[in-house]
Amino acid sequence: xxxxxxxxxxxxxxxxxxxxxxxxxxxxxxxxxxxxxxxxxxxxxxxxxxxxxxxxxxxxxxxxxxxxxxxxxxxxxxxxxxxxxxxxxxxxxxxxxxxxxxxxxxxxxxxxxxxxxxxxxxxxxxxxxxxxxxxxxxxxxxxxxxxxxxxxxxxxxxxxxxxxxxxxxxxxxxxxxxxxxxxxxxxxxxxxxxxxxxxxxxxxxxxxxxxxxxxxxxxxxxxxxxxxxxxxxxxxxxxxxxxxxxxxxxxxxxxxxxxxxxxxxxxxxxxxxxxxxxxxxxxxxxxxxxxxxxxxxxxxxxxxxxxxxxxxxxxxxxxxxxxxxxxxxxxxxxxxxxxxxxxxxxxxxxxxxxxxxxxxxxxxxxxxxxxxxxxxxxxxxxxxxxxxxxxxxxxxxxxxxxxxxxxxxxxxxxxxxxxxxxxxxxxxxxxxxxxxxxxxxxxxxxxxxxxxxxxxxxxxxxxxxxxxxxxxxxxxxxxxxxxxxxxxxxxxxxxxxxxxxxxxxxxxxxxxxxxxxxxxxxxxxxxxxxxxxxxxxxxxxxxxxxxxxxxxxxxxxxxxxxxxxxxxxxxxxxxxxxxxxxxxxxx
RNA sequence: GGGGCGGUAGUUAAGUCGGUUAUAACGCCGGCCUGUCACGCCGGAGGCCGCGGGUUCAAGUCCCGUCCGUCCCGCCA
Numbered sequence: 159x160x161x162x163x164x165x166x167x168x169x170x171x172x173x174x175x176x177x178x179x180x181x182x183x184x185x186x187x188x189x190x191x192x193x194x195x196x197x198x199x200x201x202x203x204x205x206x207x208x209x210x211x212x213x214x215x216x217x218x219x220x221x222x223x224x225x226x227x228x229x230x231x232x233x234x235x236x237x238x239x240x241x242x243x244x245x246x247x248x249x250x251x252x253x254x255x256x257x258x259x260x261x262x263x264x265x266x267x268x269x270x271x272x273x274x275x276x277x278x279x280x281x282x283x284x285x286x287x288x289x290x291x292x293x294x295x296x297x298x299x300x301x302x303x304x305x306x307x308x309x310x311x312x313x314x315x316x317x318x319x320x321x322x323x324x325x326x327x328x329x330x331x332x333x334x335x336x337x338x339x340x341x342x343x344x345x346x347x348x349x350x351x352x353x354x355x356x357x358x359x360x361x362x363x364x365x366x367x368x369x370x371x372x373x374x375x376x377x378x379x380x381x382x383x384x385x386x387x388x389x390x391x392x393x394x395x396x397x398x399x400x401x402x403x404x405x406x407x408x409x410x411x412x413x414x415x416x417x418x419x420x421x422x423x424x425x426x427x428x429x430x431x432x433x434x435x436x437x438x439x440x441x442x443x444x445x446x447x448x449x450x451x452x453x454x455x456x457x458x459x460x461x462x463x464x465x466x467x468x469x470x471x472x473x474x475x476x477x478x479x480x481x482x483x484x485x486x487x488x489x490x491x492x493x494x495x496x497x498x499x500x501x502x503x504x505x506x507x508x509x510x511x512x513x514x515x516x517x518x519x520x521x522x523x524x525x526x527x528x529x530x531x532x533x534x535x536x537x538x539x540x541x542x543x544x545x546x547x548x549x550x551x552x553x554x555x556x557x558x559x560x561x562x563x564x565x566x567x568x569x570x571x572x573x574x575x576x577x578x579x580x581x582x583x584x585x586x587x588x589x590x591x592x593x594x595x596x597x598x599x600x601x602x603x604x605x606x607x608x609x610x611x612x613x614x615x616x617x618x619x620x621x622x623x624x625x626x627x628x629x630x631x632x633x634x635x636x637x638x639x640x641x642x643x644x645x646x647x648x649x650x651x652x653x654x655x656x657x658x659x660x661x662x663x664x665x666x667x668x669x670x671x672x673x674x675x676x677x678x679x680x681x682x683x684x685x686x687x688x689x690x691x692x693x694x695x696x697x698x699x700x701x702x703x704x705x706x707x708x709x710x711x712x713x714x715x716x717x718x719x720x721x722x723x724x725x726x727x728x729x730x731x732x733x734x735x736x737x738x739x740x741x742x743x744x745x
Numbered sequence: 746g747g748g749g750c751g752g753u754a755g756u757u758a759a760g761u762c763g764g765u766u767a768u769a770a771c772g773c774c775g776g777c778c779u780g781u782c783a784c785g786c787c788g789g790a791g792g793c794c795g796c797g798g799g800u801u802c803a804a805g806u807c808c809c810g811u812c813c814g815u816c817c818c819g820c821c822a
Binding site for chain 2: 187189190191192193194195196198207209211212226227240241242244246247250266267268269270271273274275278279280281282283285335336337355356380381382383384385386388502505506507605606607634641644691693706716717718720722
């Protein structure tokens with residue numbers, strides 16, 4: 159018979175000795191020694207050893223013989239101090255001598271071990287049996303951390319006067335530029351809702367409505383190819399503020415971050431440094447720099463202008479750049495390792511990697527041939543900041559290949575060579591983003607989104623040949639090389655908004671069709687406003703050290719956007735499609 | 746869309762140059778064991794070698810295609 163539990167498995171200590179308790183949970187492990195049976199009982203709070211020996215009634219000892227791993231049990235018994243404590247167990251000073259043992263639920267043979275310290279099952283198996291995977295301590299810990307993070311954020315928002323307001327899931331296509339998930343309308347055949355890529359437009363409308371401090375922990379949907387750090391549905395901590403200066407948003411954001419890091423890790427987030435977008439690219443090759451280690455990039459474009467080495471000369475002739483960084487103590491790296499790095503940068507479109515080792519005989523390796531006339535090894539070493547025993551890596555080519563190639567390589571080498579300090583969280587703001595970038599066809603598109611406000615001095619440049627130089631009031635917050643949040647001061651003038659649309663060649667009809675409601679709102683007393691959105695999943699994966707977003711989401715999808723647990727997506731009866739007036743073109 | 750890695754018992758893995766009965770550990774089933782703590786010992790069952798085609802006297806192994814998982818590029822803030 160099910161009874162009310164008196165304690166959790168994890169909370170029992172020596173101070174409970176003598177107490178009669180009722181605990182419920184899963185049999186993590188059963189050790190049948192014949193005359194005595196030990197069962198390690200697990201619940202969310204920990205584990206405790208249950209013992210059945212001559213002190214236990216015969217019926218309970220009989221039942222214990224039937225128990226296997228992951229059976230669900232109810233134990234009534236007495237807490238006693240162990241005469242042979244287990245130091246490795248939080249409850250190891252005591253055990254429960256069972257007076258009554260009830261099997262509440264049994265199990266089929268398990269597809270994988272829930273109790274093993276290390277997961278040994280393939281991801282596919284884990285995802286199919288997600289409810290079992292989630293019993294594992296690591297995932298329990300991750301979801302608890304996620305709860306703590308969102309709870310801390312909510313408290314911090316509340317303390318700052320923010321209101322949590324929900325926005326629609328069935329809505330209109332938003333402008334982030336990813337593919338939308340669409341939902342057919344039954345009532346309006348041929349018309350579709352889009353799932354929100356973010357609550358962007360709604361939160362701006364809320365500002366127009368006067369809710370001057372809004373936040374939401376919002377689910378967002380983007381139908382794009384996935385990665386370890388990208389899921390088709392993910393969660394943003396979304397916020398928007400009226401009448402803000404840029405610093406106000408940044409300060410609020412820092413408080414939220416500090417609250418989450420404090421709540422989960424007990425870590426104080428200190429001052430967050432600020433770095434310009436162009437500086438970040440120049441020093442690290444990436445707009446989300448990892449500041450936990452060195453190996454900053456050095457620009458050699460000018461110094462190598464006279465180089466006659468074909469890869470360099472060709473790159474420069476094509477308007478490319480030459481950049482380098484130094485791997486401290488890297489001279490001992492094997493040819494095989496360097497070849498691996500070369501292959502790595504090739505994936506980013508770099509032709510190759512020129513390398514040189516600073517040893518007793520000066521600069522050895524292909525790089526020697528690339529030095530321009532008159533530059534000796536010593537001068538080169540001084541230029542890039544290398545010393546004896548170091549390895550210098552140089553990339554030449556289009557900036558769009560050199561920056562990400564060397565930027566990612568810097569991070570990869572730091573990981574490979576164990577140069578990243580553990581349990582360290584370095585945050586930075588990346589500021590002064592360009593407003594526009596060119597897409598593959600050479601057309602301008604918004605780098606952030608088209609509601610980002612240009613800095614006022616640059617508004618006249620919209621639509622002119624200075625488009626590429628227009629800077630925005632946008633800001634990204636980065637932790638350990640990962641963008642965890644981004645936002646901007648928005649455009650609150652219908653006039654400026656229209657100018658931006660025009661500069662992006664979004665014509666009046668399209669403006670009206672897609673964003674008419676926003677333009678209308680901006681024309682009815684819109685306050686200056688701005689905000690930011692955090693990737694909650696990414697924050698939690700940093701907080702927990704998870705390798706993948708899948709490990710911080712209770713029910714994630716695979717890289718082909720399937721849920722192996724529920725087998726979604728799946729086909730539906732033809733009748734359902736008929737009701738929606740939708741026809742599949744797939745046989 | 747492109748590339749890398751993987752798919753063999755419930756699970757994780759081994760499987761040589763293509764060769765005769767596909768191997769181990771854990772788990773499972775049966776038995777023994779009164780202080781184990783990843784308990785131990787004895788015995789047993791368990792296989793669509795992802796799927797489809799091809800080459801061959803013979804395919805887990807070689808070839809082609811395909812599906813699934815995962816990582817990366819493209820894509821995506």
